[in-house]
Amino acid sequence: MPGGADVIVVGAGSSGCVVAERLSRDPARRVLWLEAGGDKAAATELRLDRLPVEAGSQRAVHYPSRQGFDLPRGRGLGGSSAVNGGYFMRWHKSDFAGWPWPQQEIAAAYDRLDGGEAGGGSMHVAAFADDELHEYARAFENHWHDQGFGDSTGPWPDVGVVRVRSNRDGWLRRSAAESIAQRIEGRKNLQLLTDSEVIGLRRSGDRITAVVVGEQVIAADEVILCAGTLGTAQLLARSGIVGAQSIGVWEHREVLVRFTPATPPAPAARALLQSVLHTDDGIEIRCYNGDFADFISGVPATGPAMGVALMHTGEPGSIAWDLTSGLVVDLGEVSRSDREKLAVWAERVREMLDGPRFAALVERSGGGAVIDSVVRTSQHAWGTLPMGVDTDWLGRVTAVSGLRVLDASILPTAGSSGPHATVMMVASYIADQIA
Ligand SMILES: Cc1cc2nc3c(=O)[nH]c(=O)nc-3n(C[C@H](O)[C@H](O)[C@H](O)COP(=O)(O)OP(=O)(O)OC[C@H]3O[C@@H](n4cnc5c(N)ncnc54)[C@H](O)[C@@H]3O)c2cc1C
Numbered sequence: 001m002p003g004g005a006d007v008i009v010v011g012a013g014s015s016g017c018v019v020a021e022r023l024s025r026d027p028a029r030r031v032l033w034l035e036a037g038g039d040k041a042a043a044t045e046l047r048l049d050r051l052p053v054e055a056g057s058q059r060a061v062h063y064p065s066r067q068g069f070d071l072p073r074g075r076g077l078g079g080s081s082a083v084n085g086g087y088f089m090r091w092h093k094s095d096f097a098g099w100p101w102p103q104q105e106i107a108a109a110y111d112r113l114d115g116g117e118a119g120g121g122s123m124h125v126a127a128f129a130d131d132e133l134h135e136y137a138r139a140f141e142n143h144w145h146d147q148g149f150g151d152s153t154g155p156w157p158d159v160g161v162v163r164v165r166s167n168r169d170g171w172l173r174r175s176a177a178e179s180i181a182q183r184i185e186g187r188k189n190l191q192l193l194t195d196s197e198v199i200g201l202r203r204s205g206d207r208i209t210a211v212v213v214g215e216q217v218i219a220a221d222e223v224i225l226c227a228g229t230l231g232t233a234q235l236l237a238r239s240g241i242v243g244a245q246s247i248g249v250w251e252h253r254e255v256l257v258r259f260t261p262a263t264p265p266a267p268a269a270r271a272l273l274q275s276v277l278h279t280d281d282g283i284e285i286r287c288y289n290g291d292f293a294d295f296i297s298g299v300p301a302t303g304p305a306m307g308v309a310l311m312h313t314g315e316p317g318s319i320a321w322d323l324t325s326g327l328v329v330d331l332g333e334v335s336r337s338d339r340e341k342l343a344v345w346a347e348r349v350r351e352m353l354d355g356p357r358f359a360a361l362v363e364r365s366g367g368g369a370v371i372d373s374v375v376r377t378s379q380h381a382w383g384t385l386p387m388g389v390d391t392d393w394l395g396r397v398t399a400v401s402g403l404r405v406l407d408a409s410i411l412p413t414a415g416s417s418g419p420h421a422t423v424m425m426v427a428s429y430i431a432d433q434i435a
Helices: 014-023 103-114 135-146 176-184 228-238 336-353 420-434
Strands: 004-010 031-034 060-064 070-074 125-127 160-163 165-169 190-193 198-204 207-213 216-225 247-249 253-258 273-278 283-288 305-310 317-322 326-330 403-405
Touching: 004 014, 004 207, 014 031, 014 176, 014 420, 060 326, 070 228, 103 420, 135 160, 135 273, 135 283, 135 336, 198 228, 216 228, 228 247, 228 317, 228 326, 253 336, 283 336, 305 336
Parallel strands: 004 031, 004 216, 031 190, 216 403
Antiparallel strands: 060 070, 125 165, 160 273, 198 207, 207 216, 247 317, 253 305, 273 283, 283 305, 317 326
16 A cells, blocks of 8 residues: 555546546546456446346445435446446537536547547447337337337437447447546556455545545545535545535435336347437436346346436435444425426326337236326435535535545536436546646
């Protein structure tokens, strides 16, 4: 373990990979990079039809929620990017209204990751092609076209039927760790230590001066937290930097509409999510290509489902931490108007599943599709330390000096798509500014 560094980056997930790579391009900057979990994921764990987040997985940790849902997060090199659904979509352009960053620089940061119009980029992003679509996704797109929705194509999604762009090499998820592996090879000023959980931050007055790993205290001019929304909140609460009770957190709450597959069932899918619908009132309808039990070991089989997700939720949840319970997430209440909106779209999804496009795919003898009464989670928690409030627009924590947060914690607003591409875009934009 080294005695110190110019910069310590905590966490080697989606944001940490981008930040450690960018900051260590300058050979004069000594970057120490600490990851709680193990080394790179094996190819079998990167299959797009498998999310290795089951209980006991070496690639995930699980946080409890007051609602009783398990909240898995990626652990080890690649973090959540190595275990997630492989959906890599930009937010809508309109989601950045109010951000002080130039639109063309936001676009340039996304381009570096997803290759823009042509696809590619460091994350090897490609939309699923027509002949790669699962039968559910094909029926889904046909249905919404019948309903008058057009296709939203290109790198910037908008209202309409959106073919998912995915970070992948064929049918393998490309993690953030793979996206930088070649570039960091041989860099002597970058030291990555896996199995090295940071358990606390040391401060002198109002300045963060060091991190604690096991019994070692490692000093740095600057500490950059990329431990993920829940990991960063835990570390900050444990170190007394933020109040340990009621840290606000945002989530895309989701209702599932379940159905029984027809006999014989559609063939097994090679990817969880290939097509979504974005509505003009902030809903994302997700065509999951099977039962979650098909994609995650140990999950009880409950039948395939479509998801109806509230992308611009009105109410935050909260996070509490104490020595006895550790971190506990309360996903919060869903307001009456949001519940009504979810109910309207869930009913339209039920009609879709009972309609002609799904006639050969859904077993109807038992009464057809059923709307689940539980409002679930998308595993997207963000916004505990929003930029412009708890940090500046370069992730510098306002309460103390010497500390930045560059992971999903600092997203200041909700987005109309999932967070992964935007978490990495934000890390890339800021790392470029401060390098
Ligand atoms: C199961 C799942 C599926 C998802 N699917 C999608 C999807 O398809 N599309 C989408 O847009 N979004 C998806 N998401 C969300 C998306 O993956 C995350 O928003 C994004 O990866 C968060 O990046 P991050 O850098 O903030 O954190 P992470 O990628 O989670 O990285 C945090 C890293 O920090 C490490 N760490 C934590 N604490 C410490 C510590 N104290 N010391 C050292 N290291 C530490 C962790 O081990 C981890 O490697 C999904 C998330 C999950 C969990």
